[in-house]
Amino acid sequence: MSFPRRTHTCGALRPSDAGARVVLDGWVASRRDHGGVLFIDLRDRYGTTQVVFHPERAEEVASRAQALRAEWCVAVTGIVRERPAGAVNRDRPTGGIEVEATELAVLSESAVPPFEVDDRVEAALELRLKHRVLDLRRPTIQRNLLLRSRVLLAIRNALAARGFVEVETPILTKATPEGARDYLVPSRVNPGTFYALPQSPQLFKQLLMCAGLDRYLQIARCFRDEDLRADRQPEFTQIDLEMAFVEEEEIRAELEVAIGAAFREGLGLAVPTPFERLPHAAAMARYGLDKPDLRFDLPLHDATPFAAASSFQVFRSVLETGGIVKGMAIPGGGAWPRKEIDALGTKVAEFGAKGLATLKVEEADLTGAIAKFFEPALRARMREAFGAKAGDLLAFVAGPPAVVNRSLGELRNAMGERLRLRDPKTFRFCWVTDFPLFEWNPSEKRWDSAHHPFTAPADWTLKGLPGDPGSILSRSFDLVLNGVELGSGGVRIHRRDVQEKVFSFLGIGPQAAREKFGFLLDALEYGAPPHGGFAVGVDRLVQLMLGLEGIRDVMAFPKTASATCLLTGAPSAVPPEQLAELHIRPVLP
RNA sequence: GGGGGCGUGGCGCAACUGGUUAGCGUACCAGACUGUCGAUCUGGUGGUUGCGGGUUCGAGUCCCGUCGCCCUCGCCA
Numbered sequence: 001m002s003f004p005r006r007t008h009t010c011g012a013l014r015p016s017d018a019g020a021r022v023v024l025d026g027w028v029a030s031r032r033d034h035g036g037v038l039f040i041d042l043r044d045r046y047g048t049t050q051v052v053f054h055p056e057r058a059e060e061v062a063s064r065a066q067a068l069r070a071e072w073c074v075a076v077t078g079i080v081r082e083r084p085a086g087a088v089n090r091d092r093p094t095g096g097i098e099v100e101a102t103e104l105a106v107l108s109e110s111a112v113p114p115f116e117v118d119d120r121v122e123a124a125l126e127l128r129l130k131h132r133v134l135d136l137r138r139p140t141i142q143r144n145l146l147l148r149s150r151v152l153l154a155i156r157n158a159l160a161a162r163g164f165v166e167v168e169t170p171i172l173t174k175a176t177p178e179g180a181r182d183y184l185v186p187s188r189v190n191p192g193t194f195y196a197l198p199q200s201p202q203l204f205k206q207l208l209m210c211a212g213l214d215r216y217l218q219i220a221r222c223f224r225d226e227d228l229r230a231d232r233q234p235e236f237t238q239i240d241l242e243m244a245f246v247e248e249e250e251i252r253a254e255l256e257v258a259i260g261a262a263f264r265e266g267l268g269l270a271v272p273t274p275f276e277r278l279p280h281a282a283a284m285a286r287y288g289l290d291k292p293d294l295r296f297d298l299p300l301h302d303a304t305p306f307a308a309a310s311s312f313q314v315f316r317s318v319l320e321t322g323g324i325v326k327g328m329a330i331p332g333g334g335a336w337p338r339k340e341i342d343a344l345g346t347k348v349a350e351f352g353a354k355g356l357a358t359l360k361v362e363e364a365d366l367t368g369a370i371a372k373f374f375e376p377a378l379r380a381r382m383r384e385a386f387g388a389k390a391g392d393l394l395a396f397v398a399g400p401p402a403v404v405n406r407s408l409g410e411l412r413n414a415m416g417e418r419l420r421l422r423d424p425k426t427f428r429f430c431w432v433t434d435f436p437l438f439e440w441n442p443s444e445k446r447w448d449s450a451h452h453p454f455t456a457p458a459d460w461t462l463k464g465l466p467g468d469p470g471s472i473l474s475r476s477f478d479l480v481l482n483g484v485e486l487g488s489g490g491v492r493i494h495r496r497d498v499q500e501k502v503f504s505f506l507g508i509g510p511q512a513a514r515e516k517f518g519f520l521l522d523a524l525e526y527g528a529p530p531h532g533g534f535a536v537g538v539d540r541l542v543q544l545m546l547g548l549e550g551i552r553d554v555m556a557f558p559k560t561a562s563a564t565c566l567l568t569g570a571p572s573a574v575p576p577e578q579l580a581e582l583h584i585r586p587v588l589p
Numbered sequence: 590g591g592g593g594g595c596g597u598g599g600c601g602c603a604a605c606u607g608g609u610u611a612g613c614g615u616a617c618c619a620g621a622c623u624g625u626c627g628a629u630c631u632g633g634u635g636g637u638u639g640c641g642g643g644u645u646c647g648a649g650u651c652c653c654g655u656c657g658c659c660c661u662c663g664c665c666a
Binding site: 030032033034035036037038039041048050052054055056069070083084086087089091092095098112113114115116118120121122123124125126127129176177178179180181199202224225226227229230232350351352439443448449450451452453454455506560561562564566 | 590592595596599600601615616617621622623624625626627628629657658659660661662663664665666
């Protein structure tokens with residue numbers, strides 16, 4: 001079937017085009033029938049243009065136009081007219097003109113849509129995901145996908161210009177013993193064996209460095225079979241890069257170029273570089289989290305010395321069992337109603353805190369239920385140390401360091417929100433550096449890699465093993481934007497002896513190491529260059545650039561919180577023959 | 590696996606402590622209207638209150654179970 005090809009898009013025409021004969025292809029966004037004259041808003045990716053049908057000038061066309069309904073796909077031929085005075089729509093780029101239709105071709109009729117395709121009408125997410133095609137017609141979602149496209153292109157171009165080579169790595173690869181749960185793919189040819197979908201191309205990019213590719217780039221899909229969140233999908237995209245013969249600063253510099261390009265091309269914003277550097281220990285001390293939101297200050301303070309000097313048994317007993325006490329001053333919180341202060345306690349309890357102790361900051365003193373446990377001089381020093389002003393609320397958490405930091409760090413973020421200090425249009429980047437190499441896993445009672453087992457230690461000798469593994473620093477670092485971890489990376493181990501030592505400490509014996517990572521150890525055997533790299537979460541980057549709450553609307557076809565696709569119905573049962581071919585027999589719960 | 594929230598015409602919501610015929614907006618249909626742009630006016634269609642059970646004279650409302658969606662803790666090297 002032949003149809004009239006568009007001469008312009010629905011966002012293109014301006015008063016200077018008046019008099020031109022044009023063809024527009026698009027979807028009927030709305031219809032306003034005045035009995036005589038009939039208006040149609042025609043929408044495509046580029047905008048919306050008003051089409052007017054005049055019965056006395058094109059009777060047959062105008063009469064057929066009355067049948068048009070929302071979401072019909074049509075081609076309109078007509079003459080561009082400057083709008084009469086008083087009929088100009090200043091809210092629209094095309095509001096100065098309209099197209100007076102001389103011909104109308106219906107390319108596809110539409111059933112009545114399940115919801116209105118309109119940015120102002122918000123349908124339930126469940127419905128939107130089921131009818132994602134219609135949802136994706138909405139201008140805001142298209143704007144999101146377009147920004148994503150521009151960001152990816154900008155980063156790709158910026159890195160390509162700096163010598164990065166784009167290499168694709170396997171999607172069908174080897175299951176990894178550690179880290180997230182793998183998505184598995186059964187092998188038909190090799191009964192009883194499985195591929196895994198990559199959690200990231202980590203090892204492949206290291207192999208490429210060993211191979212001499214020198215600078216690698218990939219826009220890589222990653223898969224992790226873990227529970228979802230608003231900003232976590234089972235498959236997501238990373239800008240993945242790796243470089244040979246570099247150290248930390250050189251990696252960070254390339255990332256700053258790439259991120260700078262993304263903001264310049266995507267939002268027209270210049271982000272100041274270099275980004276702030278913040279050692280992990282300092283971040284934990286001041287903000288309680290390894291991904292601090294630097295759009296506001298509200299620092300945490302160590303209250304351990306004050307607790308030790310107090311007669312408050314709750315605090316003292318925590319200190320005796322190796323715990324700490326920290327707190328923060330909440331500006332104006334002293335005047336908040338009881339209910340709201342109680343809610344702060346609920347907040348910290350979500351992250352394991354046993355309770356929240358509070359003091360009100362008065363003109364000359366601290367008051368509250370626990371004030372009597374602190375001598376007046378101690379109260380004055382505490383007030384000074386916290387930088388508190390009259391009207392503030394001091395909030396304390398006591399417990400193990402991990403719990404105290406996490407709960408107060410989250411409280412700090414909540415206070416930033418509550419005090420409206422988290423402006424989505426402000427972008428505060430920072431590099432969090434000097435992470436520990438190992439992290440104690442209390443539930444498994446063992447040490448795990450804080451980042452991953454291929455991260456280089458700050459000191460090749462691994463001094464500290466096995467005595468105090470927690471004190472060993474790594475050469476990894478994170479990129480944090482507005483309290484969100486955007487990515488991580490660092491310098492890798494390129495010496496086989498060091499890699500084996502780390503494996504061994506992590507409980508991966510020589511035999512297991514060979515079985516799981518033999519190909520990596522082999523690569524380290526033949527002149528592996530010093531190398532390092534980084535990966536940036538594209539979905540979250542675009543999410544933050546748009547000021548969104550989650551990543552669903554920066555991807556075309558996202559999954560639900562239970563990892564299903566409402567559009568296609570995946571995952572789904574398959575016929576027994578298909579399973580038999582794969583040598584699979586389901587064992588249902 | 591745990592916690593919380595939601596589920597009512599196509600869609601978005603309402604219905605006080607259990608109590609008339611489940612209401613409003615919008616969409617949809619029909620009619621009117623020649624300058625609207627979230628058009629307007631008039632009229633109309635449309636409901637197994639997610640599903641299953643229970644308590645009660647009576648259940649959208651209470652209880653139990655179940656399904657789906659959302660948020661979240663754990664988890665995510």
